[in-house]
Amino acid sequence: MPMITNLQNDLMSLHYIFCNYSILVVDSEKLQLPSDEIVQKCFEHQVVIDWFGEPEYQYTAIALEDDCPAPAGCKWIPIRSLFVKQNSNNEAITRAARAHSILKWRKKHRYCPHCGTQMQDDKFETARTCPDCQTHIYPTVTPAMIVLVEKDSEILLARHKHRNNDVYTCLAGFIEAGESAEQAVVREIREEVGIEVENVRYITSQAWPFPDQLMLAFKADYKKGKITPQEEEIEEAMWFKRDNLPAIPKPGSVAWKLIMGEL
Numbered sequence: 001m002p003m004i005t006n007l008q009n010d011l012m013s014l015h016y017i018f019c020n021y022s023i024l025v026v027d028s029e030k031l032q033l034p035s036d037e038i039v040q041k042c043f044e045h046q047v048v049i050d051w052f053g054e055p056e057y058q059y060t061a062i063a064l065e066d067d068c069p070a071p072a073g074c075k076w077i078p079i080r081s082l083f084v085k086q087n088s089n090n091e092a093i094t095r096a097a098r099a100h101s102i103l104k105w106r107k108k109h110r111y112c113p114h115c116g117t118q119m120q121d122d123k124f125e126t127a128r129t130c131p132d133c134q135t136h137i138y139p140t141v142t143p144a145m146i147v148l149v150e151k152d153s154e155i156l157l158a159r160h161k162h163r164n165n166d167v168y169t170c171l172a173g174f175i176e177a178g179e180s181a182e183q184a185v186v187r188e189i190r191e192e193v194g195i196e197v198e199n200v201r202y203i204t205s206q207a208w209p210f211p212d213q214l215m216l217a218f219k220a221d222y223k224k225g226k227i228t229p230q231e232e233e234i235e236e237a238m239w240f241k242r243d244n245l246p247a248i249p250k251p252g253s254v255a256w257k258l259i260m261g262e263l
């Protein structure tokens, strides 16, 4: 099914409107989305920098210019909060994540990486095509893994140096070219804290559209070695009992679910 862009009357029934990393809502509790009138006003005021509709999913995704004020009767909420308040398998949230990821992907693929010609939306599927050399690019999904290491009744949590360094969380990283997800788990743990694990097992996955990650969640059992934090990345790593946890990531993330024992 093609992605249709910039054609009048192609607005779908659901409107996902984004600015920076926020989404526009009328009511955040029920994820009530803006009406047709609000969408029209955004176009009239020329604050729309990109948009597309996907008939298959009956939504329109719209990106507004940075720091755009919320139209009357609406408010911006962080996209991340959708995952906190509601079940992230909810269809409306899945579509919001898709809409946001694809908008970010379109922004990165305006020009052909081979010949520099302006890319166009493909006529038949959700992809970008170069009219000159026919290079074809699909929306990007970047696989990453997150792992909870367990040792008897304790779990391993780390505080990172460069990101979210006010919380202790699971180890995580991107899967490298040529690796399986399980190999990435073993490598990241070895690199970041210098220990060996066994019994690596897949638990679940979560789309994390900031901008395009697919988080694959694992658990692993401690095997041997002394915790030795990687100097450049890890501020501190240690074992915790679940009844005496430090500050951890906010609810909704797969990290929070792993840490709280919900998975």
Ligand SMILES: [Zn+2]
Pocket (backbone or CB within 6 Å): 112, 113, 114, 115, 116, 117, 130, 131, 132, 133, 134, 135
């Ligand atoms: Zn090209």
